[in-house]
Amino acid sequence: MSPAPDRNARDRILQAAEAVALREGARHLTLAAAAKEAGVSKGGVLYHFPSKHALLDGMLQRFVETVGTEIETHRARFRDLANPTLRAVNATMRARMQGPDSVRIALVASHAESPSTNAKLREVFANHWERIKAETADPEGALTIWCAIEGLQFFSLFDVWPATDEQAPTVADRIEALIDALPAATRSA
C-alpha cells in the first residue's frame, strides 16, 4: 500500500508550534521556528500545512479536539451525577493544570494573528454551553462557575497566578463544591 499520510509528523509539528509559542511568544511562532523545533525543514511544515493560517487552524483544531475528547471521557464518568458536563470541564482543566496548558496557547496564537477568525471556536464554546445549560436549573449559576474554571486557566496561561501552586488544585476543589451545590435540571412532565 502507498505510504499513509504521516499523522505523526503532523502532530509533531503542531506540538512544536505550541512549544515555541509558549516559550518565545505567539509573535515568534514562525514557520521556520516550528520546523526547527519539530526537527523537520520549513518545506516539511509547508507540506503538511500549506500556509501559516493552516498551521494556526491546525493548532486550534488540536486544542478543540484534545480538550473535547478529554471532556467527553470525564463526562462518561460523571454520567450519573448532576451537571456532568460542567463537572467534566472542571476535571479536564484540573488535569491540564500541571504547567501552562500547551494546547490552549493555540487560542492566543490564533487571536494574535487574526482576532476575527474564531467563529469556529465560538461555536465550540457555544456547543458546550448548550449542554451545560440543559443540565441545570440555574444556567447563570453554571455560567458563573464556568467563568471560574476558565479564569483559573487564564491565570495559569499568562503565568500570573498570585497564590501558591498548591492553592490551584484547592480552587478546583472549591469549584467542584460549587457544582455540587448547583441544582440539576428539573425533569418536567
Add this chain to the structure above:
Amino acid sequence: MSPAPDRNARDRILQAAEAVALREGARHLTLAAAAKEAGVSKGGVLYHFPSKHALLDGMLQRFVETVGTEIETHRARFRDLANPTLRAVNATMRARMQGPDSVRIALVASHAESPSTNAKLREVFANHWERIKAETADPEGALTIWCAIEGLQFFSLFDVWPATDEQAPTVADRIEALIDALPAATRSA
C-alpha cells in the same frame, strides 16, 4: 522652566496601539501601524518609545495604572463593607465589560512578544492578592471568586462568550452574591 513632556501624544500612541492590537491582532501591532493609527510618523512613535519593547511596556503600565486606579476608586466606595477589594475588582471589571477591554489587550500583546517578561505584572496581581487575602477569613473562596471575575474577562477579550450579552452583567451580579456570602476577616484579639 522646560516644557512638560507631551503626555498627550504618548497616550494617544498607547491608545492607538491598543486599538490596532484589538482589531488586527497582536501580531499586526507594528510600530508603523500604531503610528498610522495615532496620526504620527514612525519616527514620532520611536521618539516616545525608544523601542518596540518600550511600547509594549508602556501599554502594560497603562493597563496596570488604569485598572489599578479604578479598583482604588471603587474600593473607597466599599470601604465599610466586607471584602472591599474583591468587590472593587468585580465592580471595575463589570464597568469595563462594554465591548472588549481595550487596555487588557496589552496583556496579550506583551505575552505574544515575550512571555517571560511579565514579572512586573505578576507582582501587581500578587499585590492585589495580598489585600484580598487579608480581608477575608476564606482566602481560597476569595481566590475562586477572583477566578470567576477574570474568566468573565477572558471570555470577553477572546470574544467566545457563549451566552447572550445580557447574561454577562447577570454573572457579575452572581459573583457579587458570592462575595456577599464570603466571610470577612476575623479580627483576632
Add this chain to the structure above:
DNA sequence: CCGACTGTACCGACCAGACGGTACAGTAAA
C-alpha cells in the same frame, strides 16, 4: 532687542534581517 545656542518633538528615507511563501530537485518505501 538681537543673534547664537539648546532642548523638545517630530518627520521620512533608508537598511539589514526576518518572514511567509514558491519552486524544485531529491529520496525512500510500496
Add this chain to the structure above:
DNA sequence: TTTACTGTACCGTCTGGTCGGTACAGTCGG
C-alpha cells in the same frame, strides 16, 4: 513508477531600528 515526504535555494514584502534633518520654543550673554 508512483506516492509521500524532505531539503534547500530563492523572492518580495514587512519590520524594527537608525539617522539626518526640520520646526520651533525658550534663554541668555551682550
